Amino acid sequence: MLPEPGVFHFPWEISSVQEGAAVRTYGRLRDLIASIRNPEVSEAVLSSQHLSVQYDITVHTAFVEPFLPSLHSHYIVLGDVERTEGDGVMVRARVLNCVDGINLALLQQAIVEQRRYLQERDEHASHLKIY
């Protein structure tokens, strides 16, 4: 059984992604915190700004330990979304890569364009089915 693809999501969209879905997203490494449940495993917090609002994503790093954290650098995470207690959202990372120096604006543009294209294509295909 192959895993689901990690579809690109913007950090502010992660909270609306369903449980168990595979995602790719990004953020600046703001913090490394020891998990309350298991002190040996740490969690990373990736932070992003969008329209003057800060969005934090908790990343469970068990599968990618050990990794050399570079605070305040940009990271890309590929992992599975999990709901935590309360309204929390967490990503269990399968891949966590430092991409410091990335052109975020270009990445955002690429994601938007790709989505637009794939949506147009799906709409076109469903039109054909109707007629």
Next chain:
Amino acid sequence: MQTEQGEHEPSSLLWGLDPVLSSFAKLYVKDILRMRESSQIPVDDGTGVINCLCWKDEKWRENTDAVNSGATLQVSNKGGFNPVEQLKKLKLAQKLSAQLEIGDLLRVRGSVKTSREQREIMACSYYKVNDPVMEVQISWMMEVLHLYRDFYDKPFLFTKSVQHLDTAEGDDLLRSLSVLRRASRLLMSFIREKGLGSFRPKDVQHLLMPLLSCAPSCSTTQQESTVAQSSSKQVHHLFRDVIKALQDEGLVFRKVISQDEVYQVTEQDKELRRVTKDIVREDSGREKYAEKGCHVLHILSCVRQTYSRNVSKSVIEMVLRCLERDSEIFSTIDQNHYKYISVTD
């Protein structure tokens, strides 16, 4: 079943011929453990996940030990290019680029196969990509998008001449093109063999008779009227087509348009060659053409004034190419400009 190490393995294209490949072979565990390793690598590009079959050569494993032990390459004191050392470095680089870990960015090239109802990519080449700031991935996303929009999603438009190729008319077209080509080749080889400088239609038309049996059938509208068409007429028509094609290519031309239909063979026309060479030589000395050389159209216009009005551009281009081949002139800024090679050049 297994090739011995070092023995040449047949191409993957032929594997399907081996019935054992598609069956669940009953093997000793000992042999399974010794088998050549293939990695099933699931690759995720954000739109989907597909298995890639990447075969790892046993030779890598042997080389790994040899390379690892000497992994710190000693800098040669002699300096210069040391092929043995460079080869070791190359092998190490190749090996490292094939060692894969989860999270690595890969470029995979191969063909799509369906195996046990699953689509897979049978990789013919794969390597790790170093992409520290995601530049490669981002430009890949944009590039693929444009490829789809500009090419893949557009229906391929066949040119008009090819559009009806799978109709009966198309078959005829293909056959007549091939007959024309053969007829042109036949005529030219005869002319060259005999060293003809010029010829008349009656001298060569007979050569085309054997090709008539290959000529395409007439279209239905013409069928009744051409039932009685003599073979000489057919030869005549074929000759007309061939001579036009040869003229278009510049291989033959008519120096004088008159009742007497005489064709000059461009390669053999010594007078034309001399006149062209003189024009290029004289004009190459003039200040106007000294730097860039003479343009082919200028040369053509001079030849038309001095030699024959009926010389075409393709004929003069052929003459100029012959002169260049024989190192009498050379092309300057592009294939449209020539200068004379003087002794002082």
